[in-house]
Amino acid sequence: MKSIIKTGFIFIAVVISNLSCKKQLDDIKPQQSIDSDVALTTSTGVVNTLFGAYSTIAYGIPATAGTLGTLYGTNYNLIGELFVNTTDITWSGSFTSYRDINNKNATATNVNAANDWTAAYSAINICNNVEASIGVVDPSIKDQILGEARFIRGIVYFELIRFYAQPWTGGPSGTNSQAGVPLVLSPTTTIGNELNVSRNSVGEVYAQIIADLTSAESLLNETMDDGRATKYAAAAFLSRIYLAQEDWQKAATAANTVITSGHYRLVPAISQAFNNSSNSSEDIFAIQQNAQANAGTANSGLSTFYASMPGIGRGDVDINDSHLQIYETGDARGDLFYEGTGDKPGILRTSKWTDRFAVIPIVRLAEMHLTRAEANFRSGQQVGDLTPSQDINLIRGRSGLGGITITSVDQILLERRKELAFEGDLYNVIKRTRQDVGGKKYNDPKLIYPIPQFELDANPNLIQNPGY
Amino acid sequence: MKKRFTCFIPLLFLLNVIAFAQTRAITGKVTDAKDGSELPGVSIVVQEIPGLGTQTNASGSYSLSVPANAKNLVFRYISYQQKTVSITSTVINVKLESEQKQLSEVVVVGYGTQIRQNLTGSVAKVNSREIENQPVQSFESAIQGKAAGVVVSSGSGKVGQGIAIRVRGSSSVTAGNQPLYVVDGIPITSVSVGDAVNFDPSNPLADINPNDIESIEVLKDASASAIYGSRASNGVILITTKKGKSGKTVFTLDYFTGISKPAVKRDFLNSQQYVELFEEAAVNGGKYDFANDIENFGPAANEQEAIDAYTQYLEDNFDAFSAGTDWRNAVVNTNWQDEQFRSSAGNSQYEISATGGNEKTRFFTSGAYSNQEGILIQNAFKRISGRLNLDHSATDKLSLGVNLNLARSRNDRVANDNSFSTPGQLVALPPIQPVIDPSTNELSTTGPYYNGLIEARDAYFKTIVYRNISNAYASYKILPALNLRTEFGVDVLNQSEDGFQGRQTQGNPTGNGNYRTVTSLNYTSNTFLSYNTKFGEKHNLEAVGGFSYQKQDVKTSQVVGEGFPSDDFKNLASASDITFGSSFGTDEALVSYFARANYRFTDKYLVALSARYDGSSKFGANNRYGFFPAISAGWIISKEKFLSGAEWLSFLKLRAGYGYTGNSSILDFQSLALFGSSVYPNMPGYTPTQVENPDLKWEKTGSFDAGLEFGFFNNRLSGDFSYYNKQTKDLLLNVNVPATSGFATVLKNVGSLENKGLELTLNSQNFVGAFKWSTNFNISFNRNKVKDLDGQVILGTGRAPQRAIEGQPIGVFFTAKYAGVDPQNGDALYYLQDGTTTNDYNSAFRQVVGDSNPDFTGGFTNNFSYKNFDFNIFFQFVSGNDIYNGAGIYQSVNADFFDNQTSDQLNRWQKPGDITNVPQARFLQSNGTRTSSRWLSDGSYLRLKSASLGYTIPGRMVKNFFSSARVYVSGFNLLTFTNYNNGDPEVNTTTISNIDNGVDFYTAPQARTITFGVNLKF
Structure with missing residues (x-):
C-alpha cells in the first residue's frame, strides 16, 4: 500500500514537472538579435538600422567581414586601381581574385565581384527598409534620416554601375540602353520569385542615382557628425555623376556648391589629409574607423594591401619607381611615399594608407576644385569665382608648386592624377576620358566586373556581362 | 528558476526510498568446458542486480557476496557462451563453452539494454579493448x-x-x-x-x-x-x-x-631547381606579356625588353628573399617542410x-x-x-x-x-x-x-x-x-x-x-x-x-x-x-x-x-x-x-x-x-x-x-x-x-x-x-x-x-576539366562541352569531375x-x-608565382612536342592556374x-x-x-x-x- 502511494506521488510529480518544462520552449528568445518588428517600429530602431548601412558600405556585411575587403573600406579604391592602373602599380599579392583583376583575366566566379555585389545590395536593402519605415521616425530628424538613406542608396548604385556595367556614353543626353544593374527600391520581407529581378539599363540606373542624390541634397543637413551624409556630400557625389555623364555645367555647379558652402577648407599640407583619427577639414565624406570598428587588418582594409610597415599591411600593392617621375621637383605629393619595412620590404609604397584605424577620405575638397576646373575648362564657362587655372593653382600651391596656366585638359587630368593618386579616382577618369588601359580599350569587357556566377545561378533573369 | 527545478523532482522522490537486506557468500571456480583450463577475468554478475558482480582471479576462482533475494548468477567471458546458474549452494563451479561472443552480448540501446540476438535494429558495438591505450585524443x-x-x-x-x-x-x-x-x-x-x-x-x-x-x-x-x-x-x-x-x-x-613523426611527406623543389624553374618562367612570362600586350611592367619596345623586365623583377625579389645570400649558387637551401614539424x-x-x-x-x-x-x-x-x-x-x-x-x-x-x-x-x-x-x-x-x-x-x-x-x-x-x-x-x-x-x-x-x-x-x-x-x-x-x-x-x-x-x-x-x-x-x-x-x-x-x-x-x-x-x-x-x-x-x-x-x-x-x-x-x-x-x-x-x-x-x-x-x-x-x-x-x-x-x-x-x-x-x-x-x-x-x-x-567537385598541355605551345588546356579542348578557361565546360x-x-x-x-x-x-x-x-602551378613548387612541376612543357601534364612555366601569366580538375x-x-x-x-x-x-x-x-x-x-x-x-x-x-x-x- 505504502509503495502504491509513493508511486502515485511520483507520477503526479512527473506530470507536473513535465507541464512546466513545456512552457520553457516559448521562453527562449534570441539574446543578441531583435525581431524586425522591434527594429523598424521605433524611431531609434530605424536610425540604428540606417547606421547599419554606414557600417555595411564601409566594412561589408558583418557576418562575412574579415574574409576579403569590400566597398568603400577596401575595394572601391583598390579594385579601381587594379582594373586600370597598369603604369603606376604592380600587384604582388597572393590573392588570386585581386591578381586576376590586375591581369584583366578575372572569371565569373571572382570572389571580389561576388563580395562587392552582395554587400552593395545588402546596404541598398537597409536603405530601402529605412525609407519604407520613415513614418515612425521622430519628425525633427526625419528629413535627415531619409536623406541619408537615399544618399547611401544613390552612391552605392553609382559604385555598382561603375564596376558592373559599361560606362555612360553619348554625353548628357545619351540614352544608355546598355545593361546596367537591377534597381531594387523596396525592402525584402519575404522570399519568392518576385526577387528574380532583371538588369535595368545604365540610363535608368543613372536617373535613379540622380533622383536619390538630388532628393538627399535637399533633405540633408548642412553639417553632421563625422561620417554621416550631408547636403554637400550629396552634391559632391552628384559632381562625380555629372562628370561621368560629361554634363560639365552641372558638374561644375555641384562642385561649386560644395566649395562655396564654407564648411570645408584644404588642409595646409597634403600629408595632413590622410591617416587622421577624425575627418580633416577637407573631408566632405569619409569612412570612419577606429580600433574597434574598421575595414580589417588581415585580409581586408586599404592599409592591409597598400602598407608594408612592421606589423602593418601585406605590401601587396607595389608602387613602381617610374611613378615618381610624374611629380615635379618640390611637389609635396611626390613625398607621399616610403620604402616598405614590413612584408616584402624595400619596395616603394604610398603613404596615404598606413594607419589601420584611420579615417578613409572618400571625397576631398581638392577633388571639387579639380572637378570645377575641368568642367569649367571643358564647357568654356565659369561657374564659381575661380578660373580653371586658379582652381588648379590652389591645389598646386598647397603642395609647394608654382602656378601654371591651363591650356589643355590634359594638364588638369595630370594634376588630378597626382593629387588623387591611389585614391581610386583613376578608374573614373580612364572611363570617362576613354583612355586605353595597356593594350585594351576603355570599354574592354575585362575592365569591369562580371555579374557574379552565384547570382546568375540564383536568378535566371540576369544576363552576364560580355567577356565572362 | 522554480520552474526549472520542478523538472527534476522525480529524482528526489526516488532518493527517499531506502531499505536493507541480508547477504551470503558464494565461491567457486570457472574452467573451460573443453580442456578444463582455468579462466581468469570471467565476469560474474547477479542476474537480479546487474550492477553486482565480480571477476575470476588468475586461477579462475571467485568469491561474491550476494543478497538473499539473488537467485541466479550470470557468467560471461569473451569468446565463451554466457551461462546462467541458479544459486543453490554456496560453492558454484562452472564450466564455460567457447562460443562466438556476438550473439549473446548485451548491447546498450536508448533507455535500456538488449541481448544482441533479440535486436531488430542495426547497432554496431565497439568494446573497450579496441579503444584503450592508443595515442589518440578522443x-x-x-x-x-x-x-x-x-x-x-x-x-x-x-x-x-x-x-x-x-x-x-x-x-x-x-x-x-x-x-x-x-x-x-x-x-x-x-x-x-x-x-x-x-x-x-x-x-x-x-x-x-x-x-x-x-x-x-x-x-x-x-x-x-x-x-x-x-x-x-x-x-x-x-x-x-x-x-x-x-x-x-x-x-x-x-x-x-x-x-x-609525420606519416607522409611531400617533395618540394630545392634551391637549385627553384631558381632554374623560375628563371625559365620569367623569360617565358616576358615573351607572353609582349606578345599579348599585357604590359604588366609597363610598355616594352621589344620582346627582349619585356623579358628583361620580368627577369629583373624576379631577381630583385630573389635578392630580397635570399636575404643577401648567393641564391644563384644555392648557398641557402632550406627545407621548409621539415621546419613545420x-x-x-x-x-x-x-x-x-x-x-x-x-x-x-x-x-x-x-x-x-x-x-x-x-x-x-x-x-x-x-x-x-x-x-x-x-x-x-x-x-x-x-x-x-x-x-x-x-x-x-x-x-x-x-x-x-x-x-x-x-x-x-x-x-x-x-x-x-x-x-x-x-x-x-x-x-x-x-x-x-x-x-x-x-x-x-x-x-x-x-x-x-x-x-x-x-x-x-x-x-x-x-x-x-x-x-x-x-x-x-x-x-x-x-x-x-x-x-x-x-x-x-x-x-x-x-x-x-x-x-x-x-x-x-x-x-x-x-x-x-x-x-x-x-x-x-x-x-x-x-x-x-x-x-x-x-x-x-x-x-x-x-x-x-x-x-x-x-x-x-x-x-x-x-x-x-x-x-x-x-x-x-x-x-x-x-x-x-x-x-x-x-x-x-x-x-x-x-x-x-x-x-x-x-x-x-x-x-x-x-x-x-x-x-x-x-x-x-x-x-x-x-x-x-x-x-x-x-x-x-x-x-x-x-x-x-x-x-x-x-x-x-x-x-x-x-x-x-x-x-x-x-x-x-x-x-x-x-x-x-x-x-x-x-x-x-x-x-x-x-x-x-x-x-x-x-x-x-x-x-x-x-x-x-x-x-x-x-x-x-x-x-x-x-x-x-x-x-x-x-x-x-x-x-x-x-x-x-x-x-x-x-x-x-x-x-x-x-x-x-x-x-x-x-x-x-x-x-x-x-x-x-x-x-x-x-x-x-x-x-x-x-x-x-x-x-x-x-x-x-x-x-562533388564541379569545375573545368583539365585536358593537359598543348604539345605545340605549352598552354594549359581544358575540355569544352563537346569533348574538344581549349586554352580559354572562360569557355571551358564546367562539369562534375570528381566525388x-x-x-x-x-x-x-x-x-x-x-x-x-x-x-x-x-x-x-x-x-x-x-x-x-x-x-x-x-604550389603545383608551374612557377606562376613565388611559392615553392612541388617537385612534379619540373616536368613542365619546355619545347614544342613535349608531352606532359605540366604547362609551360610562365611567370605571372596564369597558365593553367585556374581552378580545374588539374x-x-x-x-x-x-x-x-x-x-x-x-x-x-x-x-x-x-x-x-x-x-x-x-x-x-x-x-x-x-x-x-x-x-x-x-x-x-x-x-x-x-x-x-x-x-x-x-x-x-x-x-x-x-x-x-x-x-x-x-x-x-x-
Whole structure:
C-alpha cells in the first residue's frame, strides 16, 4: 500500500514537472538579435538600422567581414586601381581574385565581384527598409534620416554601375540602353520569385542615382557628425555623376556648391589629409574607423594591401619607381611615399594608407576644385569665382608648386592624377576620358566586373556581362 | 528558476526510498568446458542486480557476496557462451563453452539494454579493448574502421581537433551531419564551441578519457535510433563508461610512451631547381606579356625588353628573399617542410584505476594524465581526468548511483590551414630563403610570405577546457516487472582560449592579445518506466516509456587588445587598446516523450515499436513539435524446427525495420526575421541578418533497414549483412536567393536526398586452442545522392570547387576539366562541352569531375595469440574518393608565382612536342592556374592503422607484485598503400563539413606513432 502511494506521488510529480518544462520552449528568445518588428517600429530602431548601412558600405556585411575587403573600406579604391592602373602599380599579392583583376583575366566566379555585389545590395536593402519605415521616425530628424538613406542608396548604385556595367556614353543626353544593374527600391520581407529581378539599363540606373542624390541634397543637413551624409556630400557625389555623364555645367555647379558652402577648407599640407583619427577639414565624406570598428587588418582594409610597415599591411600593392617621375621637383605629393619595412620590404609604397584605424577620405575638397576646373575648362564657362587655372593653382600651391596656366585638359587630368593618386579616382577618369588601359580599350569587357556566377545561378533573369 | 527545478523532482522522490537486506557468500571456480583450463577475468554478475558482480582471479576462482533475494548468477567471458546458474549452494563451479561472443552480448540501446540476438535494429558495438591505450585524443579516432557504416575522418595530424563521423552517409546539405553523442544516458555537447574563424573546430569529445569507456554502441538505423527522435538522423553514439564490479579491489596501472613523426611527406623543389624553374618562367612570362600586350611592367619596345623586365623583377625579389645570400649558387637551401614539424613528437599516458565493492556498493574510479605532442611545431594536447562511477543497491527495490567525471584539457593549437601563420604554410616559402637572416641573426622575414616560425616563437594559442560530465540516477522497482528510473545529467563545459601574438608577428606591431571564454551548461533529465514480463510460455514483452527535458545555455565572451608595452606582457590588462569586446549568448530547449515496446514470441519472432515526440525551441511556433515513429521485426530462422538438423548453422536471423528520424542541427532562431548588431565608430546599428520563415520545421529521414545475421560452424564464422535506404526530405536547406534582395541565403525546408548502402561484417575464429587467430572484417558501401534542391546549386565554401547538385552525391567537385598541355605551345588546356579542348578557361565546360565520397570503406583486423604473446594488426581502407589539393593553385602551378613548387612541376612543357601534364612555366601569366580538375586525384588508400605486439609476463614471475602484467609495443599509421602522391590521403582541411570534404590545403598529415606500454593489475 505504502509503495502504491509513493508511486502515485511520483507520477503526479512527473506530470507536473513535465507541464512546466513545456512552457520553457516559448521562453527562449534570441539574446543578441531583435525581431524586425522591434527594429523598424521605433524611431531609434530605424536610425540604428540606417547606421547599419554606414557600417555595411564601409566594412561589408558583418557576418562575412574579415574574409576579403569590400566597398568603400577596401575595394572601391583598390579594385579601381587594379582594373586600370597598369603604369603606376604592380600587384604582388597572393590573392588570386585581386591578381586576376590586375591581369584583366578575372572569371565569373571572382570572389571580389561576388563580395562587392552582395554587400552593395545588402546596404541598398537597409536603405530601402529605412525609407519604407520613415513614418515612425521622430519628425525633427526625419528629413535627415531619409536623406541619408537615399544618399547611401544613390552612391552605392553609382559604385555598382561603375564596376558592373559599361560606362555612360553619348554625353548628357545619351540614352544608355546598355545593361546596367537591377534597381531594387523596396525592402525584402519575404522570399519568392518576385526577387528574380532583371538588369535595368545604365540610363535608368543613372536617373535613379540622380533622383536619390538630388532628393538627399535637399533633405540633408548642412553639417553632421563625422561620417554621416550631408547636403554637400550629396552634391559632391552628384559632381562625380555629372562628370561621368560629361554634363560639365552641372558638374561644375555641384562642385561649386560644395566649395562655396564654407564648411570645408584644404588642409595646409597634403600629408595632413590622410591617416587622421577624425575627418580633416577637407573631408566632405569619409569612412570612419577606429580600433574597434574598421575595414580589417588581415585580409581586408586599404592599409592591409597598400602598407608594408612592421606589423602593418601585406605590401601587396607595389608602387613602381617610374611613378615618381610624374611629380615635379618640390611637389609635396611626390613625398607621399616610403620604402616598405614590413612584408616584402624595400619596395616603394604610398603613404596615404598606413594607419589601420584611420579615417578613409572618400571625397576631398581638392577633388571639387579639380572637378570645377575641368568642367569649367571643358564647357568654356565659369561657374564659381575661380578660373580653371586658379582652381588648379590652389591645389598646386598647397603642395609647394608654382602656378601654371591651363591650356589643355590634359594638364588638369595630370594634376588630378597626382593629387588623387591611389585614391581610386583613376578608374573614373580612364572611363570617362576613354583612355586605353595597356593594350585594351576603355570599354574592354575585362575592365569591369562580371555579374557574379552565384547570382546568375540564383536568378535566371540576369544576363552576364560580355567577356565572362 | 522554480520552474526549472520542478523538472527534476522525480529524482528526489526516488532518493527517499531506502531499505536493507541480508547477504551470503558464494565461491567457486570457472574452467573451460573443453580442456578444463582455468579462466581468469570471467565476469560474474547477479542476474537480479546487474550492477553486482565480480571477476575470476588468475586461477579462475571467485568469491561474491550476494543478497538473499539473488537467485541466479550470470557468467560471461569473451569468446565463451554466457551461462546462467541458479544459486543453490554456496560453492558454484562452472564450466564455460567457447562460443562466438556476438550473439549473446548485451548491447546498450536508448533507455535500456538488449541481448544482441533479440535486436531488430542495426547497432554496431565497439568494446573497450579496441579503444584503450592508443595515442589518440578522443575515442572516435580509435573506432575508425572498426564498425561497418561508421566513417570516421580526422581532418589532419593536428592534435585535439574535431573529427568528422558519418553514420550511413550524409543526411543533410545545410544542417549538421554529425551523430548525437550520449554518455551514460545523457546527451552531451559534442560540437565545437571554440573560435571557428581562425582555428579548426575543437573537439569536446577529447575531454573524455577513452580508457574510461566500457563500450561504444552506434545506433545506425531508425528502429534503433528513433527513440532519440529529432536528433537521430545522423545516428546516435552511445558511450557507456566502466562500472564498478564487486569483489576484491582490482587496481590497474596503464602507462605508455612513444614518439610520432609525420606519416607522409611531400617533395618540394630545392634551391637549385627553384631558381632554374623560375628563371625559365620569367623569360617565358616576358615573351607572353609582349606578345599579348599585357604590359604588366609597363610598355616594352621589344620582346627582349619585356623579358628583361620580368627577369629583373624576379631577381630583385630573389635578392630580397635570399636575404643577401648567393641564391644563384644555392648557398641557402632550406627545407621548409621539415621546419613545420617537430624533430620528434613525444607522447605519454599514465593511468591508474581501481574497481571493487560489495553487494551493496560498487565503484570504478580512475585518474589519468595524457600528454601528446602533435607532429606540427607548437601543437600539443594534454588532459588530466578523473572519474568515479558509483552504484549502490539501497534495497532490493531501490538502487542509485552517480557517474562523476572531471577533466581538464589543454590544447596548444596552431591556426587553421588558411592562415599564413600556420606551420603547414611554411612550405610556400622559397628554398633560397634562409631560416635565419644572416644580416640580423633573427628569423628571416624576407620571403614573399610571413615566416610562420615567428608565430611559433612569439605567439601561442592555448585552449583550456574544464569539463564535468556527470549524472546521477535512481531506479526503483515498483513491481517485479515494472521499474521506474530517473536520471539527471549535467555537462558543464568551460573553455577558455588564450592567445597572444608578439610584436614581430604579422599584423601586430604592438602585440595582440585575445581571450575568449565559453561556458556551456547542458543539462538533461530523463524519467522512464520499463516493464519487462513474460506471459505464458511463449510471450515476452519489454516496454519502456518516459519523458525527457534538455536545456543548453551557452555564453561566450571575447576581448581582443593591442598596444602591449612589450612581449613580456601577455595579459590583456597590459593592452592599451581594446580593439574588440563582445559577449554572446544563446540557449535551446528540447522537451520529449518517448516509448518503445519489444515483443518476442517463442524467442523466434521479434517485433519492436518505438516513437519519440520532440518539441524544440529551434523551430517556429507553427512547427515546433515533431513525431518520429519506427517499427521493426526479426525472425530467428535458426530456431525453426526445419533447420534443427543443420549442424553447420548456429544462428540465422532476418530483420527489417522502417522508421522516421529527424535532424535539427541548425543554429538557434532560424525561423525569425532578425536584425543583428553592426559596428561603426559612434554609430552602433542594426543590420538585417535573416528573413522570416515561420514554417521552418524538422528535416525528416525515413529509413529502411534489412539485415541478415548469421553464425556458422558453432559460430566460428559469424556476421551481419545489411541493406539500408535512407530518404531524407524537407531538407533544412540554405537556399540561395538573389543577393539583390539584400540576403544571400534563407533557410527553408526544401528538397530531398538519399543514402543507400550495404554493410558486411564478418567475424571468424580461424584457430582456437593454444594458438588463437581471429579475424574481423567489415566493409560498407554508401551511395549518397542529392535528389531535389528545387533546381538550385549549393556551393561549398571551402578551398575546392565543390557543391551540392541534384542527381549527384553531396560535395562533388564541379569545375573545368583539365585536358593537359598543348604539345605545340605549352598552354594549359581544358575540355569544352563537346569533348574538344581549349586554352580559354572562360569557355571551358564546367562539369562534375570528381566525388569526395568513397565508394566503400572498411577495416580488417587480425588477432593472434600464442601462450603469453598476443599480436594484433589492423588495416583500414577507403576507396573511390577523390581528393583536391586546394593549395595546388599555389604550389603545383608551374612557377606562376613565388611559392615553392612541388617537385612534379619540373616536368613542365619546355619545347614544342613535349608531352606532359605540366604547362609551360610562365611567370605571372596564369597558365593553367585556374581552378580545374588539374589538382584532383584518387584518394583511395589502405592503411596499416595499428599493429601491436604484447607479452603477458607469466604469473609466477610477477605474482608477488601483480596479479597480471603485460608489456606491449604498438605502431600506428605504419604503412600506407595508395596511388595518391600529393601527401597524406587522410586529410581534410575543413575538418567537419557537409560539402567541403576531401580537400588538402597545406594540411598536416597524420602522425606515425610508435608506443611502448605496460599494463599492470594488482
